[in-house]
Amino acid sequence: MTTTNISARPARLVDEHNYVRHELRTIQMVWRREIIRFLRARTRILSSFVQPILFLFVLGYGMTTLVGTTGGFDFKKFVFPGIVSMAVVTTAIFSAISIVWDREFGFLREMLVAPVNRGSLVLGKALGGTTIATLQGTIMLVLAPLIGVHLTPLLVVEVILLEALMAFGLTTFGVFVASRIQKMEGFQVVMQLVLFPMIFLSGALFPLDGLPSWLAFITRIHPLTYAVDPLRHVVFAVQNMPPAAAARFATGVTIFGHLLPLWSEIGIVIAFAMIFLVLAISGFGRPD
Amino acid sequence: MTSNESGDGTKNKPASRSGSTSGHSLEVGNRTDESPKRYAIEVKSLSKRYGEIEAVKEVSFRVDQGEVFAFLGPNGAGKTTTIRMLCTLSKPTGGTAEVDGFDVLRQPNAVRRHIGLVFQEPTLDQQLTAEENLRFHAVLYRVPRHQVEERIDRVLKLVDLQARRKDLVSTFSGGMARRLEIARGMLHTPAILFLDEPTIGLDPQTRALMWEDVLRLRSEEGVTIFLTTHYMDEAEYADRIAIIDHGSIVALDSPNNLKKMVGSDTVELVTADNKLVGANLEQHGYNIKVGEDNVTVFVENGEEQVTQIIAHAQVAISSVRVHRPDLDDVFLHFTGREIREGHAERAFPMHFMAFRR
Numbered sequence A: 001m002t003t004t005n006i007s008a009r010p011a012r013l014v015d016e017h018n019y020v021r022h023e024l025r026t027i028q029m030v031w032r033r034e035i036i037r038f039l040r041a042r043t044r045i046l047s048s049f050v051q052p053i054l055f056l057f058v059l060g061y062g063m064t065t066l067v068g069t070t071g072g073f074d075f076k077k078f079v080f081p082g083i084v085s086m087a088v089v090t091t092a093i094f095s096a097i098s099i100v101w102d103r104e105f106g107f108l109r110e111m112l113v114a115p116v117n118r119g120s121l122v123l124g125k126a127l128g129g130t131t132i133a134t135l136q137g138t139i140m141l142v143l144a145p146l147i148g149v150h151l152t153p154l155l156v157v158e159v160i161l162l163e164a165l166m167a168f169g170l171t172t173f174g175v176f177v178a179s180r181i182q183k184m185e186g187f188q189v190v191m192q193l194v195l196f197p198m199i200f201l202s203g204a205l206f207p208l209d210g211l212p213s214w215l216a217f218i219t220r221i222h223p224l225t226y227a228v229d230p231l232r233h234v235v236f237a238v239q240n241m242p243p244a245a246a247a248r249f250a251t252g253v254t255i256f257g258h259l260l261p262l263w264s265e266i267g268i269v270i271a272f273a274m275i276f277l278v279l280a281i282s283g284f285g286r287p288d
Numbered sequence B: 001m002t003s004n005e006s007g008d009g010t011k012n013k014p015a016s017r018s019g020s021t022s023g024h025s026l027e028v029g030n031r032t033d034e035s036p037k038r039y040a041i042e043v044k045s046l047s048k049r050y051g052e053i054e055a056v057k058e059v060s061f062r063v064d065q066g067e068v069f070a071f072l073g074p075n076g077a078g079k080t081t082t083i084r085m086l087c088t089l090s091k092p093t094g095g096t097a098e099v100d101g102f103d104v105l106r107q108p109n110a111v112r113r114h115i116g117l118v119f120q121e122p123t124l125d126q127q128l129t130a131e132e133n134l135r136f137h138a139v140l141y142r143v144p145r146h147q148v149e150e151r152i153d154r155v156l157k158l159v160d161l162q163a164r165r166k167d168l169v170s171t172f173s174g175g176m177a178r179r180l181e182i183a184r185g186m187l188h189t190p191a192i193l194f195l196d197e198p199t200i201g202l203d204p205q206t207r208a209l210m211w212e213d214v215l216r217l218r219s220e221e222g223v224t225i226f227l228t229t230h231y232m233d234e235a236e237y238a239d240r241i242a243i244i245d246h247g248s249i250v251a252l253d254s255p256n257n258l259k260k261m262v263g264s265d266t267v268e269l270v271t272a273d274n275k276l277v278g279a280n281l282e283q284h285g286y287n288i289k290v291g292e293d294n295v296t297v298f299v300e301n302g303e304e305q306v307t308q309i310i311a312h313a314q315v316a317i318s319s320v321r322v323h324r325p326d327l328d329d330v331f332l333h334f335t336g337r338e339i340r341e342g343h344a345e346r347a348f349p350m351h352f353m354a355f356r357r
Ligand SMILES: Nc1ncnc2c1ncn2[C@@H]1O[C@H](COP(=O)(O)OP(=O)(O)OP(=O)(O)O)[C@@H](O)[C@H]1O
Pocket: B050, B053, B054, B055, B073, B074, B075, B076, B077, B078, B079, B080, B081, B082, B120, B230
């Protein structure tokens, strides 16, 4: 009875060759799943707009009366790239919650036992979160005309690229945290705890020069600073700011009186993203 | 380091298996065992220790290709621990195991490409449809692109879920979700399918359906099935059963042989005069035991002999009961305990179980 006809077994349908193509297919599949799930979670899409919009209008209008207008350029316009960044940061970080969710519902196991590279799984996840966060940030651009920020096609492309870079760095950070945290509540608590300090200390909501030295120091060692500043830089570059405004709301990060070039800021962000990517992958080491 | 078919070795294998031999990636893909008789699973003195707890103690067994092999044991017996070691999810602390000819310690990736695994806890994505869950799995397990659709059709048919393929898994009942998991485990044509408590928390009808699925998989896809259960009645479906208790195998044989080991059938008579009946039957050479209020007769085949026994008793009989040992008796015999202790907590609906870890 144990010698059932084995010949009935279909030929194995396993594509044993082409390792690279297989891993690419895996990355793409994990990415696709993130997107499908995102599109199905309507409330999540809506709720992640609420906070940045609230900040833009309340903080923007509130501070404008306080700070006043310099050569037609006001605080609303100044803070706009910061608000876009905020939308990206929030979405990117919380996109990693899907990993904790997957752990809770068991799907993480289905992925981790599969004969695929852990790196492909993490990369697929990170790219999924990156896409979603970039999308959220880009949708924020529809508010630009409302507050008088000019957009050009080239600017939109630049903004999207910078958003994607920022989002990738933060998603990998989120995945890294998620890989170490077992419980849903734990992840939420940790993220709520770090999210606001992270945004506030990045200079997303205030200019970076003329800060008290302790705050200047923190903003300079904070990686997010180097992701926000280029975004602000490219937006301001097409706003025809009068010199007085450009001086008042200066972009660029100075360290020891030294202005960092844009490419080095981007380099710093890429470096951090890579570090978190490696940490995130190693966070999913084999059980036992 | 890559593909290393040694040529000579592959020729000995049955034709249908030849497609699965080419190993690749950084791991040696050749099977370690090249003898003509190859087992689906071969385990020697396998042990797992968690600190003070010896979850599995020097377990040895072999599973033939195409066999349905059941691990039967109570909670905490070491069933899941054994499966985890065989599926390379946890490292043995002693002994060796080969799965489809690959060593679990030295060739974990090769093992994982040749097995399907259904966990004790659900691992479906509730927010995806049945089809999407399967497609995800197909990619992770390298089913060639042009065969994915065909294969999805086939496994959904095997578990009779074609009609629900476009529905979100969150709308599935526990039984449907479980069957989808089994379908998913079969999607990449594994040589061996591991099912950890496949029928947990399901009602009897759904359990029966699940067994139909499993047996159909075996006959239509020729897959070897290794499953665990603590339901006696369903262990009967298996070709062979290993009874595991406190991490050790206490008995291993076909259901029928196990029952034979426990003893013969019994015929219990309640009569007007038990002593007299006992004496009468003893005269006819029956092996009996006279109890307080009944007489027990031990015979080979109770149902056939019961009329003769009644005739030989020669006293008015008020009741007769024929009892054939079942697996409960088998379990009691080998472990000294009933298996049916406190299983009420396992009857959880699927969505509750998702939170157990
Ligand atoms: N990761 C672990 N760490 C410590 N002990 C463990 C671990 N996994 C299992 N055990 C212990 O090993 C023993 C066997 O557990 P196992 O999960 O294999 O049982 P089981 O037969 O699958 O039981 P059940 O029917 O409840 O699923 C138990 O005593 C359990 O507490």
